[in-house]
């Protein structure tokens with residue numbers, strides 16, 4: 001493919017991704033070296049909310065594509081979780097290991113502030129809560145900072161809890177009984193979310209198969225299994241796709257449901273926290289053809305989002321737990337719609353989210369005094 005054809009391909013993809021976004025902002029601060037892009041996809045439900053990812057993108061196009069795709073995903077995730085936020089995301093172009101500085105995140109905070117409350121952000125891949133302590137000195141539109149700084153703390157706790165609710169809803173549909181015990185689970189990735197899920201399943205006495213590239217977490221879960229009297233089976237990174245289990249739980253990285261892995265699966269369902277698990281959306285049809293029940297990732301992993309969105313009201317643990325529980329009912333609704341209207345679970349989830357957006361958009365039809373334009377001198 002020639003350079004021209006390649007660049008035309010990228011441009012077509014960019015335009016295709018840009019057809020629905022409200023606003024995209026390029027941020028450049030020469031002093032700190034900050035190069036960031038903020039994308040606001042849809043603010044029907046409220047100000048845009050989405051994490052800020054830092055990666056050494058190989059080109060501006062790659063960064064733009066990523067931020068456009070991720071911010072759109074956030075619109076659906078917020079709608080599915082029924083929180084009063086819209087879809088947004090930010091990316092910083094740079095190597096998180098080398099290019100970060102407190103000043104860079106302060107500069108980023110100033111750009112976020114310039115959006116005047118249209119965009120709220122916090123950590124994502126490559127950024128930490130510590131980075132956002134600096135950003136929060138420049139703007140109030142930061143979420144997910146440590147509790148000592150007024151935030152709600154570790155979001156992997158509600159995320160893992162949400163996965164557990166997802167597993168219960170799925171067991172209910174598969175076996176007519178939501179209990180976690182007496183089932184087998186294959187867990188990929190024992191990080192902040194995956195470890196908590198594995199530990200909970202081990203506590204329930206379920207049989208678990210686990211994999212990770214980090215030997216220390218594998219050792220840790222094995223010891224925990226021994227303490228609890230539950231067998232923990234460690235398998236390799238390749239074997240995890242072939243494990244004969246009831247449910248596969250991807251908690252490491254995206255794209256794990258692809259042309260190669262789908263041929264190997266010997267599972268009944270997939271329920272995990274990893275973002276963008278399907279390598280492409282049509283993969284949902286292939287899972288359905290294979291008789292594998294797929295719990296859409298953006299519903300299963302919305303516990304963390306529920307927690308940061310809750311900061312809008314001042315964090316409250318009981319409220320977060322109660323709201324995270326709704327992942328159970330949301331999934332059941334998606335599974336039922338998928339059966340009754342004969343569509344994939346992904347299509348069913350997307351349609352429910354679109355309906356929620358349309359219903360809310362209708363609310364905006366009547367005039368509110370507080371929305372009167374500032375230039376209106378008769379105020």
Ligand code: NAD
Pocket residue numbers: 155156157159188189190191192193194211212213214217237251252253254273274275301302304305
């Ligand atoms: P993490 O970085 O703490 O954990 C990821 C784990 O996967 C690590 O233990 C890592 O060693 C392991 N891993 C990496 N490559 C692997 C491989 N090839 N095979 C097996 N294991 C591998 O991340 P996390 O916070 O636990 O998140 C897990 C997933 O869930 C990510 O995809 C994340 O985007 C998604 N997610 C997390 C949250 C949250 O609140 N933390 C919220 C929504 C979605």
